[in-house]
Amino acid sequence: MNTIHPGKVLIVDDDADVLRAARLLLKRHFSQVDFEKNPQKIPYLVTNFDYDVILLDMNFTRDLSSGKEGFEWLDKILDIKPDAAVVLFTAYGDVEMAVRAIKAGAVDFVLKPWENEKLIATLQHAIENKQEQTQASKSFSNKAVTGSENPIIGDSPAMKELLDTAARVAETDANILILGENGTGKDLLARHIHQLSHRNGQPFVNVDLGALSETLFESELFGHVKGAFTDAREDRTGRFEEAHQGSIFLDEIGNITLPFQAKLLTVLQNRSITKVGSNKAVPVDVRLICATNRNIEQMAAQHLFRQDLLYRINTIELHLPALRERQEDIVMLAEYFLGIYRKKYNRPVAFLHDTLVTQMEQYDWPGNVRELQHAIERAVILSQGKSLMPKDVFMKSNNNNNDKSMDTGYNLEEMERNMINQALKKFNGNITEAAKELGLSRAALYRRLEKYNI
DSSP, X not given: OOOOEEEEEEEEOSOHHHHHHHHHHHTTTEEEEEEESOGGGHHHHHHHSOOSEEEEESOOTTOSSSOHHHHHHHHHHHHHOTTOOEEEEESSOOHHHXXXXXXXXXXXXXXXXXXXXXXXXXXXXXXXXXXHXXXXXXHHHHHEEXXXXXXXXXXXXXXXXXXXXXXXXXXXXXXXXXXXXXXXXXXXXXXXXXXXXXXXXXXXXXXXXXXXOHHHHHHXXXXXXXXXXXXOOSOEEXXXXXXXXXXXXXXXXXXXXXXXXXXXXXXXXXXXXXOBTOOOEEEOOOEEEEEESSOHHHHHHTTSSOHHHHHHHOSEEEEOOOGGGOGGGHHHHHHHHXXXXXXXXXXXXXXXXXXXXXXXXXXXXXXXXHHHHHHHHHHHXXXXXXXXOHHHHOEEOSSOSSGGGEEOSOOHHHHHHHHHHHHHHHTTTOHHHHHHHHTOOHHHHHHHHHHTTO
């Protein structure tokens, strides 16, 4: 007695005899077998029904032998459902067409007239592979720490250990210092810790200390009262007060001067702030998370950073590894960004070519996850095929032609300069609107305009 496989099969062929024979065979082996003679109905069927495998003829009445129509319909199916398992079959197949079919996204290829056992085994194998991919996707989703636009993704030993530690310390109110290179995702880790904490229903306030001028530092962090200075036309709530009962993330804390380090230390010791122009202390209850890409221990040894402030902010110290130190996560991250930008820009590309995977794993990624993200986004926008190739992501440097000179054409300053130019162009040079778009204060944007001579 045959075991019925719990798979759902769709057969598309304009030959009624083929449909009848295939259906009679397959319905004894699969729980559901649907058939369709008119290929024009493929978009409706694929959109509205979840088939485990689609058996698609390569040649319809318009074209009897080239397989052109089959490839066209394969493309349309994969555009609608990129993870669809499609098996192509034809009476005019050859090895070259089979290879083309697999490269185009089909999972297998069957010749007509088929051998019954081989056809059944091919379809079962295609269904099982799809189920494995679905399970892997679910596992991937579990490994992606969500809750933000860019989740923390990683299955490497270094990331597992980091996330395990982060989960344990998140339950406490201990102050945390996150160390890591630019582009590693320190802000995402800070938000993740907040989301795991008992304060997750309260505000998470992100402050880029490196973008604050000395004139704005106190007003931005602690607030001011009306009339405190020339432009203080009304009272302003500072970022510490905004974060009351929640978490405040002070990014680039290694960039602030010694006088402001002293003011920050006073706030942390007293757990209260005093607005500019006021003598009244306002109590604040915040979870403090700080980050820097600098060697802050060395700065303290050189008296560039207050040792007492360092003791205060790093009750727990977390080191976020560079991307080159978590090589196992590179492909996982690239596939995540590919999925995001494929959907965002409505592009047909759905895979990373094997040669690209090899090259990505060999590259150092000096800009870390941020560089990888921007490289994949650009590649998706410019690509025209089904898979991303090395030439889509990497370019040769002018120094020499060996593989070690490959890079993505991005560095952090260039990316920032390009983003600023794009924002200014979008808003016709309006500084206020461009600053909002970039998530910067007007003063921070002005400093960057001066820095890049824009």
